[in-house]
Amino acid sequence: MSYLDKITSPTLLLDEKICRANIKKMADKAARHQMKLVPHFKTAQSREIGSWAKDYGVKEITVSSIKMAEYLSRDSWENIHIAFPFNPLETGKLDEIAENQPISVQIINTQTAQILSDQLKNPVGFFIEIDAGYGRTGVEVTDFGLIEAILLIAKKSDKLNFKGFYLHPGHTYYMSDIPAIYEESRNALSMLKHKYSTEYPELVTRVGDTPGCAVMEDFGDIDEMGPGNFVFYDLMQAELGGCYKTDIAVCLAVPVVDIKKERNEILVHGGGVHLAKDVLIDEDGNKNFGEVVFLNEEGWVIPEERSHLKSISQEHGLVKASDELLAKVKVGDLLGILPVHSCMTADAMREYMTLDGNFVDHAEGISQ
Amino acid sequence: MSYLDKITSPTLLLDEKICRANIKKMADKAARHQMKLVPHFKTAQSREIGSWAKDYGVKEITVSSIKMAEYLSRDSWENIHIAFPFNPLETGKLDEIAENQPISVQIINTQTAQILSDQLKNPVGFFIEIDAGYGRTGVEVTDFGLIEAILLIAKKSDKLNFKGFYLHPGHTYYMSDIPAIYEESRNALSMLKHKYSTEYPELVTRVGDTPGCAVMEDFGDIDEMGPGNFVFYDLMQAELGGCYKTDIAVCLAVPVVDIKKERNEILVHGGGVHLAKDVLIDEDGNKNFGEVVFLNEEGWVIPEERSHLKSISQEHGLVKASDELLAKVKVGDLLGILPVHSCMTADAMREYMTLDGNFVDHAEGISQ
Numbered sequence: 001m002s003y004l005d006k007i008t009s010p011t012l013l014l015d016e017k018i019c020r021a022n023i024k025k026m027a028d029k030a031a032r033h034q035m036k037l038v039p040h041f042k043t044a045q046s047r048e049i050g051s052w053a054k055d056y057g058v059k060e061i062t063v064s065s066i067k068m069a070e071y072l073s074r075d076s077w078e079n080i081h082i083a084f085p086f087n088p089l090e091t092g093k094l095d096e097i098a099e100n101q102p103i104s105v106q107i108i109n110t111q112t113a114q115i116l117s118d119q120l121k122n123p124v125g126f127f128i129e130i131d132a133g134y135g136r137t138g139v140e141v142t143d144f145g146l147i148e149a150i151l152l153i154a155k156k157s158d159k160l161n162f163k164g165f166y167l168h169p170g171h172t173y174y175m176s177d178i179p180a181i182y183e184e185s186r187n188a189l190s191m192l193k194h195k196y197s198t199e200y201p202e203l204v205t206r207v208g209d210t211p212g213c214a215v216m217e218d219f220g221d222i223d224e225m226g227p228g229n230f231v232f233y234d235l236m237q238a239e240l241g242g243c244y245k246t247d248i249a250v251c252l253a254v255p256v257v258d259i260k261k262e263r264n265e266i267l268v269h270g271g272g273v274h275l276a277k278d279v280l281i282d283e284d285g286n287k288n289f290g291e292v293v294f295l296n297e298e299g300w301v302i303p304e305e306r307s308h309l310k311s312i313s314q315e316h317g318l319v320k321a322s323d324e325l326l327a328k329v330k331v332g333d334l335l336g337i338l339p340v341h342s343c344m345t346a347d348a349m350r351e352y353m354t355l356d357g358n359f360v361d362h363a364e365g366i367s368q
Numbered sequence: 369m370s371y372l373d374k375i376t377s378p379t380l381l382l383d384e385k386i387c388r389a390n391i392k393k394m395a396d397k398a399a400r401h402q403m404k405l406v407p408h409f410k411t412a413q414s415r416e417i418g419s420w421a422k423d424y425g426v427k428e429i430t431v432s433s434i435k436m437a438e439y440l441s442r443d444s445w446e447n448i449h450i451a452f453p454f455n456p457l458e459t460g461k462l463d464e465i466a467e468n469q470p471i472s473v474q475i476i477n478t479q480t481a482q483i484l485s486d487q488l489k490n491p492v493g494f495f496i497e498i499d500a501g502y503g504r505t506g507v508e509v510t511d512f513g514l515i516e517a518i519l520l521i522a523k524k525s526d527k528l529n530f531k532g533f534y535l536h537p538g539h540t541y542y543m544s545d546i547p548a549i550y551e552e553s554r555n556a557l558s559m560l561k562h563k564y565s566t567e568y569p570e571l572v573t574r575v576g577d578t579p580g581c582a583v584m585e586d587f588g589d590i591d592e593m594g595p596g597n598f599v600f601y602d603l604m605q606a607e608l609g610g611c612y613k614t615d616i617a618v619c620l621a622v623p624v625v626d627i628k629k630e631r632n633e634i635l636v637h638g639g640g641v642h643l644a645k646d647v648l649i650d651e652d653g654n655k656n657f658g659e660v661v662f663l664n665e666e667g668w669v670i671p672e673e674r675s676h677l678k679s680i681s682q683e684h685g686l687v688k689a690s691d692e693l694l695a696k697v698k699v700g701d702l703l704g705i706l707p708v709h710s711c712m713t714a715d716a717m718r719e720y721m722t723l724d725g726n727f728v729d730h731a732e733g734i735s736q
Contacts, residue, residue, distance in 0.1 A: 007457070008457040008458050008460075009433070009455070042682055042683070064683045065683055067377065084684070085625040086625065087623040087625050087637050087700075089376040089623050093376065108626050109626055111699040111700065112625070115700065137684060137686075255455040255457050255458075257452075257476075257480070258453050258476050267453060267504075273715045276640065276644070277644065277645045278645065311504070314711055314712065315432045315433055316452070316504060316505060318505075330479070331456060331477060332455075332457060332480075344641070344682065347641045
């Protein structure tokens with residue numbers, strides 16, 4: 001029986017072969033640059049996919065919430081890093097996890113450093129997150145006053161262990177000039193490393209975005225990389241040049257519920273609650289919420305002529321269909337949709353079906 | 369102990385009083401117009417909130433997927449209507465539910481009608497969904513050929529029972545002229561009712577959007593209304609004029625993790641996986657992913673000066689803060705965020721906390 005026979009409702013498919021190849025390729029790249037790969041599991045959020053990563057030498061992982069850390073700590077990792085400015089209200093939960101699992105957090109202000117120093121019962125590592133131009137979060141790269149105030153609090157604590165500097169140049173998602181952003185990131189981290197390595201000879205620097213980790217070949221003296229999205233990739237990454245569409249490891253299977261040939265439109269059951277609402281917008285303002293692929297027993301095939309979701313609402317997806325697609329499809333068929341942003345789609349679907357019809361866990365899944 | 373003491377991570381708060389007032393107001397409005405209120409539970413997706421609706425005379429509900437129908441069928445409803453073009457792959461599941469729960473679906477093509485007619489073992493009602501200008505889904509209002517082809521298949525079936533015409537004028541969300549859209553909708557449904565009521569004297573017409581149901585007072589001879597969002601409302605509805613911000617019944621409690629006074633920015637743990645990514649964009653292109661309210665033991669208070677989420681990513685929310693807010697807030701506090709689109713926020717959070725600290729169920733919740 002094909003996996004396709006099991007599907008009656010929107011289902012997130014995962015091609016294990018593509019996913020493993022993506023992990024292997026990034027692990028090889030990290031090794032080639034003498035960097036440690038600490039993948040960000042905000043994308044996969046899966047213990048099983050974590051076990052696949054172990055096959056390629058991954059020993060530490062990154063997460064973006066305490067909830068994810070708790071879930072993934074059920075497996076033994078050398079370290080789990082929560083790459084999010086630590087929320088002091090979660091100090092108790094952090095302490096609980098830290099009893100059995102080496103864990104690190106991100107600190108960007110003295111208030112949080114002080115609360116952790118005052119309240120932690122178990123040792124916890126920390127990175128100082130640096131903002132070198134993205135503007136979302138982090139200590140500004142030249143704000144040595146703040147960096148040293150945080151380090152001073154940690155120095156007086158026997159629980160807070162400084163690990164190094166973390167930088168997420170998220171503007172690689174919005175600006176085309178990844179090499180320029182990376183030059184800035186490399187320089188920022190290198191400057192900090194040299195400034196503080198006498199006092200902290202073990203300190204490491206880490207960079208954390210998929211677009212840069214995928215396309216760059218010059219990482220300077222950065223020690224570690226923590227990309228997340230690369231395990232699945234998606235249309236946004238393909239547009240940024242970090243992958244080919246054939247590298248995308250997940251695809252939403254959606255039932256066809258109506259066809260309007262005269263308008264070249266196909267209505268599918270697949271909307272914002274399945275894909276999330278991330279969108280690519282082309283130069284003419286046309287929206288793309290996902291692209292159609294043909295499903296078969298071995299997985300999916302990208303059609304020659306592009307068809308895409310031109311609009312979505314909570315449950316509805318409206319496909320602008322090519323003639324090729326219209327000629328093949330009928331009501332009651334299943335189509336595949338390559339997602340625009342796979343992290344968000346995975347979080348919305350909370351479960352994966354592999355091409356042999358088995359289910360792979362997700363941290364937010366009902367079965368967990 | 370205040371409900372606030374229980375919160376350490378992003379939590380969706382529900383003010384039961386506001387929610388009940390919203391339901392009561394719409395039930396009163398429906399009664400005033402001699403219409404039946406069949407609320408769309410795609411928004412609340414909750415058995416408990418369903419029981420609140422029963423207190424105001426609601427006996428039938430609407431849902432948007434078979435999964436939601438299955439979940440809500442655990443309570444006894446006079447009818448559950450799935451307001452989504454029926455997906456023929458789910459005929460088996462529909463039949464199972466129909467064994468114990470009166471249920472109806474939407475049909476917009478002959479293929480689906482034929483499959484249901486061929487395969488159903490239990491009686492199922494159906495509406496024909498009409499498109500009178502929205503363009504997302506439905507039979508075009510003047511396509512009598514298709515309407516009659518569907519009715520003919522149903523007539524030969526002893527399982528498919530025609531209930532009437534359903535119209536979702538979803539363009540009330542995008543265009544300001546709700547009265548003009550409603551005139552079109554009223555005329556379309558009235559024309560169809562008169563054309564087919566001789567043959568189907570029991571047929572009813574139903575309209576299904578919150579903006580129209582909230583602001584209109586002229587429903588012509590439309591028999592039923594099926595709005596959904598009104599149980600919670602949100603910033604989008606407030607912008608459309610369907611509610612005041614004080615009518616919004618849900619709010620996301622988010623921990624403050626960093627404050628950048630010099631930039632008037634506050635970083636909170638609350639992003640796309642919590643709020644979803646619906647956004648309001650003003651005339652100058654400024655984005656608004658949610659607005660800040662102050663939490664207290666009785667619920668929340670809307671500040672005099674507006675602060676809003678100017679950007680969100682998977683877990684991060686970046687607030688553009690007023691001076692009033694900056695003067696009050698510190699790292700480790702909780703703030704409330706009124707959502708842009710409460711249906712999507714509820715679906716992302718999958719659980720509610722009431723102001724007495726109890727949890728209310730959601731169909732997609734882990735505890736279900």
